[in-house]
Amino acid sequence: MERAETWAAGSSPGALGPEEPGGLPWFHDQVVPAGSSSSRVIVHVDLDCFYAQVEMISHPELKGKPLGVQQKFLVVTCNYEARELGVKKLMNVRDAKEKCPQLVLVNGEDLTRYREVSYKVTELLEEFSPVVERLGFDENFVDLTEMVEKRLEQLQRDEPSALTVSGHVYGNQPINLHDILHIRLLIGSQIAAEMREAMYNQLGLTGCAGVASNKLLAKLVSGIFKPNQQTLLLPESSQDLIHSLNHIKKMPGIGYKTTKRLEALGISSVRDLQTFSSKILERELGISVAQRIQKLSFGEDNSPVTPSGPPQSFSEEDSFKKCSSEVEAKNKIEELLASLLNRVCQDGRKPHTVRLIIRRYSSEKHYSRESRQCPIPSHIIQKLGIGNYDVMTPMVDVLMKLFRNMVNVKMPFHLTLLSVCFCNLKALNTAKKGTIDYYLTPSLSTTSRSGKHSFKMKDTHMEDF
DNA sequence: TGGGGTTAT
DNA sequence: ATAACCC
Numbered sequence: 001m002e003r004a005e006t007w008a009a010g011s012s013p014g015a016l017g018p019e020e021p022g023g024l025p026w027f028h029d030q031v032v033p034a035g036s037s038s039s040r041v042i043v044h045v046d047l048d049c050f051y052a053q054v055e056m057i058s059h060p061e062l063k064g065k066p067l068g069v070q071q072k073f074l075v076v077t078c079n080y081e082a083r084e085l086g087v088k089k090l091m092n093v094r095d096a097k098e099k100c101p102q103l104v105l106v107n108g109e110d111l112t113r114y115r116e117v118s119y120k121v122t123e124l125l126e127e128f129s130p131v132v133e134r135l136g137f138d139e140n141f142v143d144l145t146e147m148v149e150k151r152l153e154q155l156q157r158d159e160p161s162a163l164t165v166s167g168h169v170y171g172n173q174p175i176n177l178h179d180i181l182h183i184r185l186l187i188g189s190q191i192a193a194e195m196r197e198a199m200y201n202q203l204g205l206t207g208c209a210g211v212a213s214n215k216l217l218a219k220l221v222s223g224i225f226k227p228n229q230q231t232l233l234l235p236e237s238s239q240d241l242i243h244s245l246n247h248i249k250k251m252p253g254i255g256y257k258t259t260k261r262l263e264a265l266g267i268s269s270v271r272d273l274q275t276f277s278s279k280i281l282e283r284e285l286g287i288s289v290a291q292r293i294q295k296l297s298f299g300e301d302n303s304p305v306t307p308s309g310p311p312q313s314f315s316e317e318d319s320f321k322k323c324s325s326e327v328e329a330k331n332k333i334e335e336l337l338a339s340l341l342n343r344v345c346q347d348g349r350k351p352h353t354v355r356l357i358i359r360r361y362s363s364e365k366h367y368s369r370e371s372r373q374c375p376i377p378s379h380i381i382q383k384l385g386i387g388n389y390d391v392m393t394p395m396v397d398v399l400m401k402l403f404r405n406m407v408n409v410k411m412p413f414h415l416t417l418l419s420v421c422f423c424n425l426k427a428l429n430t431a432k433k434g435t436i437d438y439y440l441t442p443s444l445s446t447t448s449r450s451g452k453h454s455f456k457m458k459d460t461h462m463e464d465f
Numbered sequence: 466t467g468g469g470g471t472t473a474t
Numbered sequence: 475a476t477a478a479c480c481c
Contacts, residue, residue, distance in 0.1 A: 136470065369476085
């Protein structure tokens with residue numbers, strides 16, 4: 001693979017001074033005390049146009065052509081060939097075809113493959129360090145602090161040779177090899193390069209990485225050099241980075257609603273938010289949001305990298321121009337449910353709650369969803385792992401009750417979206433440790449576990465109990 | 466705007 | 475159950 005990557009001038013190994021020829025003695029009094037939470041090394045890994053990459057792996061004949069992934073009337077993402085020809089993410093298919101008549105479109109409404117590949121990426125990263133947090137299907141945060149600490153100890157024992165940064169350094173800031181924070185981040189950049197190399201060698205995927213001292217900064221810096229490159233942020237450059245955002249809505253964590261409310265207060269730039277009265281901001285947005293986003297505006301983010309683990313919920317949705325009869329709705333719900341049951345079967349855990357979500361037509365941009373949820377009856381849960389045709393009918397009945405609870409089917413209605421969600425996932429059944437049930441349930445008292453590798457409900461027959 | 470996800474209230 | 479956030 002060619003790395004279209006340049007080395008940041010001024011960050012080259014040449015910055016290593018002639019001093020400390022042997023053992024880097026200066027490490028000893030600079031190491032951050034164990035247990036100190038003061039300085040972390042975080043990497044944000046962001047795959048390049050993920051859906052398009054997955055499609056090009058599945059269909060190698062598409063490589064080199066401008067490719068867009070279509071969901072309904074939108075091109076949700078596209079490869080770089082298409083971007084060079086003017087196609088943007090979330091562009092209308094009409095506009096995209098107009099801009100780029102040669103554009104090849106593939107349907108990406110079925111997320112199955114994307115989801116599978118997405119979890120392979122997360123699992124690969126978990127091999128480096130188990131603390132991996134997913135953000136969507138194509139981004140992951142990894143806390144490298146411990147790994148970096150181990151490599152630092154290694155460096156002190158072995159020869160301290162290759163102290164060179166991998167990839168770009170934001171703002172071309174020179175690395176100070178006497179600064180332990182710089183050294184730790186530099187090692188983080190080396191690990192990030194190894195991660196990207198592993199993703200390419202093992203999965204054929206390219207992506208960007210950003211290394212910094214917290215999630216916010218790692219995420220912001222990962223996008224600086226864009227396809228297939230990585231960037232390191234040194235602490236002295238963090239103010240430059242956040243002020244390079246030209247509007248607060250670019251700040252991860254400040255979404256549509258908050259942006260509107262901030263604008264109403266006359267806040268539009270990052271500096272506006274930094275300098276705005278904390279008291280007034282707390283009064284306007286509530287203390288929690290106010291304090292969090294004002295810290296973000298300074299580039300401060302103490303939120304931990306929270307291991308995502310297996311998903312908390314499974315859902316399938318479909319949007320459409322119009323659904324206005326109960327029969328129509330039931331058919332769509334059956335489709336969604338069939339896919340969901342397959343997924344739940346693969347996962348090995350059992351959902352204890354179902355939710356039905358609808359979107360009603362409205363001429364305004366109002367965009368609001370309504371939902372109803374209920375516990376899944378235990379007799380259905382028991383049958384969930386195995387032959388899912390027994391569960392189809394009773395589950396549809398449950399879902400149609402939820403449907404009629406939300407929609408008065410005796411009155412005209414117009415829906416534009418239906419979604420079914422399984423959540424409240426529990427390991428295998430409701431048996432709790434220490435109870436009679438637990439010891440009488442073979443699947444719990446023997447070795448089977450739903451780890452990160454999917455567990456098939458092969459030999460367990462919950463119905464027998 | 467799609468087809469997903471998460472956490473907080 | 476909804477509302478906010480993320481992709």
